[in-house]
Amino acid sequence: MAKPKIAFFDFAGCEGDQLQIANLEERLLDILGHVEVVSFREVVTGHSDDYDVAFVEGSITRPGDEERLKEIRKNAKILVALGACAAIGGINCLKNFQAENVYREEVYGAHARWYPTYAARPLKSVVKVDAEVPGCPIDGAEFARITKDLLLGRTPWVPDFPVCVECKQAGNVCRYEMGRMCLGIITRAGCGAACVSQGAHCWGCRGLVPGANLDAARIVMDRPGTSRKAVQDLLRFFLGDTGAAL
Amino acid sequence: MTTYTVYKEQLPELFGKWSEEYSLYVPAKLREGFYDLVAWKPGLEIAWDFDVAYNSPKRFLFPPREALITFDRRTCEAKPVFEAPPQILFGVHPYDVKAINQLDQLLEGGAPDQNYVRRREATVIMAYEPLTVSSTAFWASVGAGTVAHGFDLYWTKIGPAAFTVEVGSAKGEELLSLCGGLVPATAGDKEGARRARARVQFRARKNSLRYNWEETPRLLAKCWDSPLWRRYSQMCLACGSCNLVCPTCYCFDIRDEVDDQLGEGVRYREWDGCMLEGFAKVAGNHNFRPKAQDRYRHRYFRKGKYIYDKIGELGCVGCGRCVRACTAGIANPLKVFNELWEETAHEH
Ligand code: SF4
Ligand code: SF4
Ligand code: SF4
Ligand code: SF4
Numbered sequence: 001m002a003k004p005k006i007a008f009f010d011f012a013g014c015e016g017d018q019l020q021i022a023n024l025e026e027r028l029l030d031i032l033g034h035v036e037v038v039s040f041r042e043v044v045t046g047h048s049d050d051y052d053v054a055f056v057e058g059s060i061t062r063p064g065d066e067e068r069l070k071e072i073r074k075n076a077k078i079l080v081a082l083g084a085c086a087a088i089g090g091i092n093c094l095k096n097f098q099a100e101n102v103y104r105e106e107v108y109g110a111h112a113r114w115y116p117t118y119a120a121r122p123l124k125s126v127v128k129v130d131a132e133v134p135g136c137p138i139d140g141a142e143f144a145r146i147t148k149d150l151l152l153g154r155t156p157w158v159p160d161f162p163v164c165v166e167c168k169q170a171g172n173v174c175r176y177e178m179g180r181m182c183l184g185i186i187t188r189a190g191c192g193a194a195c196v197s198q199g200a201h202c203w204g205c206r207g208l209v210p211g212a213n214l215d216a217a218r219i220v221m222d223r224p225g226t227s228r229k230a231v232q233d234l235l236r237f238f239l240g241d242t243g244a245a246l
Numbered sequence: 247m248t249t250y251t252v253y254k255e256q257l258p259e260l261f262g263k264w265s266e267e268y269s270l271y272v273p274a275k276l277r278e279g280f281y282d283l284v285a286w287k288p289g290l291e292i293a294w295d296f297d298v299a300y301n302s303p304k305r306f307l308f309p310p311r312e313a314l315i316t317f318d319r320r321t322c323e324a325k326p327v328f329e330a331p332p333q334i335l336f337g338v339h340p341y342d343v344k345a346i347n348q349l350d351q352l353l354e355g356g357a358p359d360q361n362y363v364r365r366r367e368a369t370v371i372m373a374y375e376p377l378t379v380s381s382t383a384f385w386a387s388v389g390a391g392t393v394a395h396g397f398d399l400y401w402t403k404i405g406p407a408a409f410t411v412e413v414g415s416a417k418g419e420e421l422l423s424l425c426g427g428l429v430p431a432t433a434g435d436k437e438g439a440r441r442a443r444a445r446v447q448f449r450a451r452k453n454s455l456r457y458n459w460e461e462t463p464r465l466l467a468k469c470w471d472s473p474l475w476r477r478y479s480q481m482c483l484a485c486g487s488c489n490l491v492c493p494t495c496y497c498f499d500i501r502d503e504v505d506d507q508l509g510e511g512v513r514y515r516e517w518d519g520c521m522l523e524g525f526a527k528v529a530g531n532h533n534f535r536p537k538a539q540d541r542y543r544h545r546y547f548r549k550g551k552y553i554y555d556k557i558g559e560l561g562c563v564g565c566g567r568c569v570r571a572c573t574a575g576i577a578n579p580l581k582v583f584n585e586l587w588e589e590t591a592h593e594h
Contacts, residue, residue, distance in 0.1 A: 162484070168491055186483065
């Protein structure tokens with residue numbers, strides 16, 4: 001069997017996800033040994049339009065992005081959204097809660113009218129997405145696992161339960177018991193509750209867990225000592241494109 | 247069995263000796279109001295008055311993630327993986343000892359869980375009579391306030407600097423005598439231990455079932471269609487916290503991962519829980535318990551009836567951990583069972 005050809009693309013984002021992959025270093029050589037990389041700006045030079053799997057990073061924020069993404073979709077057999085911006089819109093969607101003239105002027109200053117943009121959105125709002133590697137940034141080990149599953153012809157496994165599961169496995173004291181907020185209750189696991197284990201709380205970067213009980217979550221978050229504003233800000237941070245944001 | 251009296255000043259030497267051959271875990275304060283069993287090191291302050299260990303002791307016998315076999319895709323060979331580091335759990339409250347006894351019965355019966363059995367054999371349990379009771383605990387009313395077996399030693403603090411230590415196994419006695427000179431407990435010391443126990447048992451009855459715990463399976467049998475299940479489960483986040491913190495929950499999922507050459511791999515298990523939405527999903531994506539209500543009810547039937555039907559004890563030892571862990575405030579066996587009892591009052 002010929003090695004599958006893979007390519008990496010980016011839209012609005014920081015390329016942090018591709019960097020995470022590049023950071024796999026020696027592991028990368030083994031994993032990429034099973035494929036032929038035809039386009040990967042962080043690692044190799046050159047580009048080709050002949051590929052089987054497209055890994056796409058970043059959100060769609062301009063009408064013109066749609067055309068390019070549809071082209072990629074046409075060329076690729078499998079399209080994988082890489083990271084929060086591509087999979088769920090992520091922090092790019094923060095601007096969706098501001099007036100267009102406000103954010104455009106802030107970013108482009110006096111030349112704002114030369115740059116048409118629109119509400120930021122995930123890839124799946126424009127094309128069909130076959131698989132997602134969630135997270136901001138993605139977890140290199142998870143990228144490796146998903147890629148290996150695809151190579152073996154298995155449906156990649158991504159946790160379908162909330163971050164709390166991994167948080168309890170890690171043995172952390174729950175932020176709510178410390179009088180703080182945390183989005184682990186509605187966020188898809190897979191990061192090992194990284195932020196909670198580091199002393200912070202979950203911001204929801206891996207997107208909503210399937211079946212997230214948002215009504216219950218809002219009641220849980222609405223506690224004495226937390227303002228409505230704080231709850232709203234947290235829910236908009238990564239989840240602006242989902243039903244969680246108010 | 248024999249009971250000895252041991253003084254606090256003897257502990258550093260004993261602990262030091264034990265930790266030469268065992269990983270030793272002792273209760274310590276994590277932050278105000280939170281305690282856990284942590285690795286002992288000289289000078290560590292022991293939280294003698296801890297109310298409950300934040301994490302249940304099951305993680306020492308059945309870790310959150312554990313390799314089961316390694317395999318080779320090319321040769322189709324598989325090898326079991328067993329890890330069983332010798333360890334001493336010092337300061338296990340009786341309800342947690344009871345939970346471990348239950349795991350022993352459930353995991354060692356039938357087709358014994360080889361990984362669990364090995365870890366269990368390498369583990370010394372030093373039980374410890376609690377001095378305080380967590381505000382969410384109700385162990386005294388579910389028959390888990392005392393244990394008659396399942397420990398190698400049972401420590402009771404009878405004064406600021408003295409303990410009685412009841413021997414539960416030859417292994418325990420051997421470990422206790424490592425520093426020589428064991429003093430049998432006097433009648434007065436034993437009386438002190440009895441009083442210490444009575445004191446805490448009395449305090450623990452503050453949160454109580456309104457009926458004899460042995461009625462629970464019969465009670466539940468009448469309550470399959472109770473409106474309570476829906477009322478509470480509406481708030482359920484399907485986060486599994488109540489399962490994972492529970493000292494008697496032992497469900498796991500099994501997954502494989504191959505190495506980067508796609509040659510060898512490892513099959514491991516990871517904690518799972520019946521409150522997670524995907525728990526009862528099978529091939530073809532059929533879910534046996536698709537609704538929060540089904541899952542919520544299942545957990546209480548499991549705690550109050552199914553386990554009882556198997557081993558004659560409740561599957562809940564009343565540690566109160568799930569009550570604390572549930573951010574939605576709905577995980578609470580005591581409250582659920584008591585409310586069902588009220589609901590069916592006309593029948594008893
Ligand atoms: S700290 Fe957050 S992730 Fe951890 S159990 Fe609590 S809500 Fe869940
Ligand atoms: S804890 Fe939350 S915010 Fe942090 S990495 Fe995990 S999903 Fe993302
Ligand atoms: S059901 Fe709750 S109270 Fe009962 S043993 Fe489990 S965690 Fe403790
Ligand atoms: S801890 Fe509470 S919210 Fe989470 S699954 Fe259990 S009952 Fe539901």
